Amino acid sequence: MWLPGGMSSRFAPRALGVEPFLAMEVMERAFALEREGARVVHLEVGEPDFPPPxxxxxxxxxxxxxxxxxxxxxxxxxxxxxxxxxxxxxxxxxxxxxxxxxxxxxxxxxxxxxxxxxxxxxxxxxxxxxxxxxxxxxxxxxxxxxxxxxxxxxxxxxxxxxxxxxxxxxxxxxxxxxxxxxxxxxxxxxxxxxxxxxxxxxxxxxxxxxxxxxxxxxxxxxxxxxxxxxxxxxxxxxxxxxxxxxxxxxxxxxxxxxxxxxxxxxxxxxxxxxxxxxxxxxxxxAPAVESMRLAYDARRHLLVDGLRELGFRIPVMPQGAFYVFADARAFGNDSRELAFGLLERAHVGTCPGVDFGAAGEGWLRFCSAASEASIAEALERLGRALPVPA
Ligand SMILES: Cc1ncc(COP(=O)(O)O)c(C=O)c1O
Structure with a gap:
């Protein structure tokens, strides 16, 4: 690369100060596992599994x-x-x-x-x-x-x-x-x-x-x-x-x-x-949006009930969007380690709570826009892979 006057290459600190988007990091690692043949359940990124209208x-x-x-x-x-x-x-x-x-x-x-x-x-x-x-x-x-x-x-x-x-x-x-x-x-x-x-x-x-x-x-x-x-x-x-x-x-x-x-x-x-x-x-x-909304409503209950049974603490029922934000401290305090560990061991993608700020450390975010079958599969895998609650 040509650099004027022998200046060394330097990236702007403002750009380097940008934190990785952990939901994407988990998804990108999940894609790598899938290329190796793993079957990952994706609950890490906020993405509906429905086709567009x-x-x-x-x-x-x-x-x-x-x-x-x-x-x-x-x-x-x-x-x-x-x-x-x-x-x-x-x-x-x-x-x-x-x-x-x-x-x-x-x-x-x-x-x-x-x-x-x-x-x-x-x-x-x-x-x-x-x-x-x-x-x-x-x-x-x-x-x-x-x-x-x-x-x-x-x-x-x-x-x-x-x-x-x-x-x-x-x-x-x-x-x-x-x-x-x-x-x-x-x-x-x-x-x-x-x-x-x-x-x-x-x-x-x-x-x-x-x-x-x-x-x-x-x-x-x-x-x-x-x-x-x-x-x-x-x-x-x-x-x-x-x-x-x-x-x-x-x-x-x-x-x-x-x-x-x-x-x-x-x-x-x-x-x-x-x-x-x-x-x-x-x-x-509009009709497609309404039928997706009804499906997310049912999935939200399935996910919240299942996670609570596993030992996650969910203090409030989400009223909108398609996420469940769950206190996972019964399983460890480092949400990054927990999420990436669950991805490797159980092939379940979740998003580390620390992505959402320091207050989210120890929490995990689950996307409830996945199908009911995927949610059931994820809950079963998590049940097998999670450490015994503290
Ligand atoms: C709150 C919020 N705003 C914006 C976005 C990004 O939206 P878009 O796909 O339209 O760029 C997301 C994606 O997860 C989101 O959760």
Whole structure:
């Protein structure tokens, strides 16, 4: 490699400070075991085992055949942005103009755009913990730092607005909320979100698990509370379209243009033919979403009951998403060692709780989007492989 003036190669500490995403690390090790012939039960990554809605697959194939293979407007196809706006209005009653919608290559790309827009080196972003592992890393990549505010299982993982107020500083640029949340499945009440929205900094609201709720739980969108909120959402979870890499951000009007410019530079646009799949999913996917939701509800009970029988402590029933966050300290305090050990010994993939912050150490997260047969198989294998509870 050519280096000017004999400078030695150096990677940016900001990049090297990014932690590995342990759910992916477990999955990648599981893939290696599978290449050697192992049959792994995958409960490590948040991925539905259902196929996407057939209409989405068909639309994608049709688009490819019709030559829909070029860039789109950086903000996404206008029809899709209109459909996203209508879909948000259908779910929450808040009208959303297409000017506020930017289509992205997954919710992850939406996060990068939004944090790039909001965070300068030295800035802070408040995040309730346990948290989705990547949030602090997005902030870190932008030169900022995450200020983690603990939430407690005994309080249903409520993000306490008073605790958040105490964590505010002149450098606070955003408050991240996610409801339903990964890894806890917790839902923040409308009242809590309203109090958080009133604190000042914009809410960055990850609504990717909206629609996946149980026992009649209600979700409030941050947009119902504040025009200044950023909503991150996508097709991965609700529509079982993880590999399509398609999502969106709904932003305040004042942010639309700078986000568009960032998208032009960083990504140009989301995949064109995939955007047609998204359009079809929004138009025709609702029945598939509802039948998946009902299946996740049943799987959630199977997994929670089975894990409790094995000796895991699950203080609260998850109300949404498709995860069970379980205290595994009866089996050891090092969640990384436990998860990788179970993968090697039992060929069951689980995610170390420490991925979700220090408060998750000693816990494991299980994805309940696997089939009932897979969950039953995993429970049986775990029963054989787990150390005797302490
Ligand atoms: C809370 C949360 N946000 C975002 C993502 C990433 O979504 P996408 O596949 O749309 O990039 C995940 C994936 O697990 C998630 O759990």
């Amino acid at each position: 057939p209409a989405a697959v068909e639309a994608c194939i049709r688009a490819l055949r019709a030559g829909e293979t070029r860039y789109t407007d950086s903000r996404g196809l206008l029809e899709l942005r209109e459909a996203v706006g209508r879909d948000h209005e259908r779910r929450f009653g808040t009208p959303v103009a297409p000017e506020r919608v930017l289509v992205t290559s997954g919710t992850s790309a939406a996060m990068l755009l939004v944090f790039s827009l909001l965070v300068e080196p030295g800035d802070e972003v408040i995040i309730g913990t346990p948290h989705y592992p990547c949030y602090p890393n997005f902030v870190r990549v932008c030169g900022g730092s995450a200020v983690l505010v603990p939430t407690q299982p005994e309080e249903g993982y409520r993000l306490d607005p008073d605790a958040v107020r105490r964590a505010l500083s002149p450098r606070t640029r955003a408050i991240v909320v996610s409801s339903p949340a990964n890894p806890t499945g917790a839902i923040q009440s409308g009242e809590t979100l309203r109090a958080l929205a009133a604190l000042g900094p914009p809410l960055v609201s990850d609504e990717i698990y909206d629609g996946l709720v149980y026992d009649g739980a209600q979700v409030t969108s941050a947009l119902e509370l504040s025009d200044g909120a950023y909503v991150l959402d996508g097709f991965s979870k609700r529509y079982a379209m993880t590999g399509f890499r398609l999502g969106w951000v709904i932003a305040p009007v004042s942010a639309s243009r700078p986000l568009q410019v960032l998208q032009q530079n960083l990504f140009i646009s989301a995949n064109r033919f995939v955007q047609y799949a998204g359009l079809a999913a929004l138009r025709d996917g």
